[in-house]
């Protein structure tokens with residue numbers, strides 16, 4: 471019984487978002503007042519799960535939080551957005567991972583305490599849950615070395631069961647850009663890096679070449695280009711989708727909301743070119759509000775946005 475459209479396996483952590491025209495801390499025990507500080511859903515995997523639920527997909531998530539207020543906040547926030555978190559694990563004695571994001575509207579600085587982020591393993595995914603999913607997605611490959619090592623087998627099992635798989639590598643803070651990525655890629659149907667990540671993963675400066683390298687073995691490679699939109703290579707052809715201008719308030723989670731849009735459109739059976747335009751709209755619309763999830767669109771908003779762009 472395939473009653474889950476999207477199973478997301480990965481990090482679940484909140485962001486503490488500090489907003490101010492000049493949110494820079496001053497040492498020497500100085501206290502500065504800032505415009506605002508909010509607790510929001512953070513992490514690539516959790517933001518993608520929320521974006522997909524917002525688009526109407528049936529979404530379940532597997533990940534680990536600590537037995538603390540930050541973990542409870544994040545699981546509650548996911549559940550209230552319609553994500554099934556019943557398979558998530560609460561690790562006693564471990565702190566939930568958390569990021570402090572300092573943003574001035576144009577740029578961001580991020581401090582992350584990993585906490586439970588690297589704790590998730592493939593063994594956290596119940597076989598029964600895997601069998602119910604049409605598609606399995608993993609975000610933040612390089613922040614989760616345990617899960618990364620398990621990924622070839624997990625994705626192989628998902629595919630053997632008839633599901634498709636996708637991977638958003640996100641940034642590698644170690645700078646090594648390896649961590650067994652090639653082996654995981656070998657079991658991935660859709661890979662979703664941004665431009666900077668694609669260049670490093672494919673070891674080439676040319677983004678189109680990078681997409682073609684990542685699309686080897688019949689995979690679909692989608693590269694996010696920020697305000698320029700995105701491009702995709704699939705079945706040997708390259709397609710592009712431009713982004714419409716948007717009054718971006720905060721681009722946190724834009725790439726993760728884009729992922730949700732691309733996966734939703736592909737699961738609907740739309741061709742890659744249409745899915746790319748749909749995904750760009752989802753990424754762009756997500757920048758309307760601060761934080762990763764508050765600006766995420768419902769389907770009607772995406773369709774309306776695309777219609778306005780054609781008019």
Ligand SMILES: Nc1ncnc2c1ncn2[C@@H]1O[C@H](COP(=O)(O)OP(=O)(O)O)[C@@H](O)[C@H]1O
Nearest residue numbers: 664694695696697699713724725728750753754
């Ligand atoms: N300034 C922007 N204007 C319009 N769309 C944007 C902007 N920034 C991001 N997006 C949308 O979000 C998508 C993902 O953003 P990007 O920054 O490339 O990914 P990531 O968040 O993974 O780094 C883009 O493909 C685009 O659709």
Ligand SMILES: [Mg+2]
Nearest residue numbers: 640664725726
């Ligand atoms: Mg990203």
